[in-house]
Amino acid sequence: MSLNIEQLRADTPGTQAVIHFNNAGCSLPVKETIDIITEYLQLEATLGGYEVKNKYENIINEFYTEAGRLINAADDEIAIVSNASDGINKVLFSIPWEAGDVLLTTEVEYGNCYLNYLKLKEEKGIEVKIVPSDDDGNILLEKMEEMISPKVKLIAVTHIPTNSGLIMPAEEIGKITKKHNILYLLDACQSVGQIPVDVEKIQCDFLSTTSRKYLRGPRGMGFIYVRKEVLKRLTPATLDMVTAHWKDADNYDLDCSVKIFEQWEKSYALVLGFTKALSYLNNLGVENTWKRIQHLSTYLRSELEKIGGIEVTDVGKKKCGIVTFSVAGVDSEELVNALLQQGINLSASLRFSSVIDMDKRGLEGVARASIHYYNTEDEIDILVEKVEQIFAYAMSKKEIPN
């Protein structure tokens, strides 16, 4: 199916107001998503929050079907969480760790994930080991196999890092984890909604993602996938009445269901908005939207590479819609601010978000233009022109003698 870009942009009011290349931060929602959220909030205000929820129960439950449809999972393998980090932490702290267990991970982990690996190290006495990548960011799978021992309990992998354009070979890693019967957690925060993600093909046991980025849903939502077969090996870090049944002063029962990761209280307005965003994408087909993201990001990289003084800092054999670059003589945050003044949204990826990778590459910060399918070649041309102007301005300032 070919995408009707004009229609997609007409569905997205924000495209009329800004040039938005901060989709890896938070993308622009479609109007239907905003409408359903505001309508539902109005109903809560006029009918009562609990009463509306009971009436909308069936529609709310469509969330699980749409999320499952997108990643090829069953409805009862999906739980609603607050964001990708929340989902990852819920999984991490539900694994029965023993001192000496090993968590194997990658060089490109996001800060919120790695911090919690360190917390597990501190609290449970586990070891955190990093599988190296080559100088172009490609993970060394043969090293991963060499590092496997009976002590390895979890392999935790970032599918698409925040700061480098890379796509990790999630399926190849899945083959290794299955061969050695090791739990596999995929941080799919930047991948679900951007590239096709199929949990059966990848063979991960856990996946966590967020609503506001490539899925174009509202902020403050996410979901996790947990493979049914691994549920009985987990103990949630905290309990909630969704799945824990309080029997008496000393006892409770716990359901063995993915809902152990959900909380009873949540924003149903946002759940409905998130569902709309998911069904919009499912109807377009992520294979189609991914083709366009690839086309546009390849175009942006090639245009940036034509300009002297600009270095595209992306790595990896397979690249995604996140395009990172540095401009000689211009700090990445200054560049982002200068572009913002001109109605162009980008972001800066700074060292703290991915310390191991940034240190390895000797980077303090890079500018990040993250492309979505609703962006256009014209918008890219404007961005490249502005970046070139900012670079020229910085150079001329340097040449002016004091």
Ligand SMILES: Cc1ncc(COP(=O)(O)O)c(C=O)c1O
């Ligand atoms: C690769 C990656 N993982 C995890 C996260 C955390 O996502 P959230 O802010 O939804 O918790 C981010 C956020 O930017 C990310 O880029």
